[in-house]
Amino acid sequence: MKEFYIDSDGIRLHSKLDCPERLDKGPLCILIHGFTGNMEEDHLIAVQKALNDAGVFVLRTEMYGHGGSDGEFKDHTLYKWLTNALSVVHYARSQSFVTELFICGHSQGGLLTMMIAGMCADYFKAVIPLSPAWMIPELCRRGSMLGTGFDAKHIPDKIVSEEWELSGDYIRVAQSIFVEAQITGYNGPVLIVHGDRDETVSISYSEKAAGLYQNASLVTIQGGDHCFTGSEAELAEAVKAFVEKELAAKG
8 A cells, every 4th residue: 555645736635555466557446435534434445455356456535625635624615526536537547557447436426426437538447436426416506415404595604514514615616516417428337336225315316327327237235324334345346346347348
């Protein structure tokens, strides 16, 4: 494992590169956490290990205002995360050992993964959203952010829940994003993994997304919650099987 920072327009993004054993070059998967998350969460480590076992390098990176990266949580927006993710993609593509590129993200990171895949469709061999919270922009247009309400037409300076505080700019930015356009912009293989007991993001959103993609499969984790607590092995198995299948088909 190598630990370092990736520059994103002056913002330092805390990153770790996890390498498969006895490999000097090969495919790489960018792995991104979710809202309030970080790269060390159990479900992300399970995915990282599964990918390494499949012979894939893993670049875990924390976005603006999260984990060890620069910025305050309350000041992050989806635009800042998109800029960060583009910087990470450009970094990954510049590495001489990388032969192919995957991207995987959880929750808000899943939303980000969907957006970046549509923006940079030619870069990715496959895309793996986990419990993707791609409904956030639409809910913000309706006046709700993960259960916290506000006036969607008169956005306050800050949005506060029991667990977090956000600048009103997060809402303004989110309201301007229409994820469907990015989903339909990516025609490559997509694996969506979602737990059927997710109370944060309804699995119905993943079912809808799977229908919008041209080449998507949805794996439902029975009893899985939003972070796949206790279901990490099933999550890891689904991701590994998908990636191995896509790599075997590269012929």
